[in-house]
Amino acid sequence: xxxxxxxxxxxxxxxxxxxxxxxxxxxxxxxxxxxxxxxxxxxxxxxxxxxxxxxxxxxxxxxxxxxxxxxxxxxxxxxxxxxxxxxxxxxxxxxxxxxxxxxxxxxxxxxxxxxxxxxxxxxxxxxxxxxxxxxxxxxxxxxxxxxxxxxxxxxxxxxxxxxxxxxxxxxxxxxxxxxxxxxxxxxxxxxxxxxxxxxxxxxxxxxxxxxxxxxxxxxxxxxxxxxxxxxxxxxxxxxxxxxxxxxxxxxxxxxxxxxxxxxxxxxxxxxxxxxxxxxxxxxxxxxxxxxxxxxxxxxxxxxxxxxxxxxxxxxxxxxxxxxxxxxxxxxxxxxxxxxxxxxxxxxxxxxxxxxxxxxxxxxxxxx
Numbered sequence: 001x002x003x004x005x006x007x008x009x010x011x012x013x014x015x016x017x018x019x020x021x022x023x024x025x026x027x028x029x030x031x032x033x034x035x036x037x038x039x040x041x042x043x044x045x046x047x048x049x050x051x052x053x054x055x056x057x058x059x060x061x062x063x064x065x066x067x068x069x070x071x072x073x074x075x076x077x078x079x080x081x082x083x084x085x086x087x088x089x090x091x092x093x094x095x096x097x098x099x100x101x102x103x104x105x106x107x108x109x110x111x112x113x114x115x116x117x118x119x120x121x122x123x124x125x126x127x128x129x130x131x132x133x134x135x136x137x138x139x140x141x142x143x144x145x146x147x148x149x150x151x152x153x154x155x156x157x158x159x160x161x162x163x164x165x166x167x168x169x170x171x172x173x174x175x176x177x178x179x180x181x182x183x184x185x186x187x188x189x190x191x192x193x194x195x196x197x198x199x200x201x202x203x204x205x206x207x208x209x210x211x212x213x214x215x216x217x218x219x220x221x222x223x224x225x226x227x228x229x230x231x232x233x234x235x236x237x238x239x240x241x242x243x244x245x246x247x248x249x250x251x252x253x254x255x256x257x258x259x260x261x262x263x264x265x266x267x268x269x270x271x272x273x274x275x276x277x278x279x280x281x282x283x284x285x286x287x288x289x290x291x292x293x294x295x296x297x298x299x300x301x302x303x304x305x306x307x308x309x310x311x312x313x314x315x316x317x318x319x320x321x322x323x324x325x326x327x328x329x330x331x332x333x334x335x336x337x338x339x340x341x342x343x344x345x346x347x348x349x350x351x352x353x354x355x356x357x358x359x360x361x362x363x364x365x366x367x
Contacts, residue, residue: 002114002115002129003028018119035297100205114133115195116192141226142174143239144187144226148234151235172231183365210256212254257293266295273334276298278301279322279327279334290338306329330355336364
């Protein structure tokens with residue numbers, strides 16, 4: 001059986017397309033667990049007849065009343081209608097607690113061997129669940145499989161998101177996903193399917209001031225979970241302006257780097273032959289601030305590497321700034337790149353490869 005986790009909050013407009021894509025005829029033994037996370041969007045009939053004062057009263061209910069309200073809001077009505085038509089949809093209502101709590105609530109109800117993710121404003125393309133489940137059955141050493149996704153927004157207006165998706169679509173093997181994890185989140189969260197046994201062994205979603213999906217990938221990879229991605233495009237990843245990764249502070253840049261530093265320091269402890277010493281590529285103020293997070297986890301930054309003549313041959317934060325052309329020979333140092341400007345990682349990788357440095361052995365891209 002496949003259990004699909006679908007956290008939902010105020011998504012009445014996009015929910016039908018998402019549910020239709022999941023509940024299309026399928027040979028799979030499937031359940032969709034829609035967790036209504038305290039939705040309070042007004043049904044159209046109430047919006048047309050209710051006064052502003054009435055709508056205000058509806059939206060300031062006490063927390064213990066929210067689960068009841070969520071069943072009668074616009075989102076709740078859509079979920080109820082679909083649940084009456086298709087027994088594969090199970091609706092769980094809760095007071096608004098956020099996505100991590102909603103996902104864990106869904107996991108507590110999941111009966112499937114495989115857990116798939118889905119967002120209420122996206123679309124799963126035909127065959128997605130069947131192909132991912134078949135892959136996991138055929139590859140028992142793989143714990144999680146994602147798929148490539150198509151971008152459903154305006155690529156010009158959302159250049160950063162589109163570039164991120166294009167990059168994640170290049171990471172197909174476990175080695176590529178593992179090596180890419182410290183640059184950015186290597187997986188698009190709602191495209192994944194994983195074995196439920198991973199939750200029992202390594203824990204589920206943690207709720208805190210950090211991106212819950214990125215923390216989960218880093219933690220599972222740290223435990224040695226093998227991951228892969230299907231080369232087929234089986235998901236439409238839309239980009240609405242209210243997407244949580246655009247609006248919630250837990251998905252801020254600093255939160256990403258702070259979460260990354262915890263697991264990157266662990267990785268360096270195991271894989272850096274010169275631990276705890278590293279040299280950091282990038283000596284700009286923002287780069288230094290992000291790299292300094294490693295120091296809190298036992299990493300010793302011995303020097304900065306840069307190409308800006310205004311920085312080279314200076315001392316910053318008590319460490320010298322060295323021109324990157326003057327890096328020590330291979331085998332004498334481990335390098336971590338924190339330069340985040342567009343195209344910088346590829347340029348740095350080409351330069352280091354030309355000097356005989358190899359990713360994972362002599363250097364790592366962390367931005």
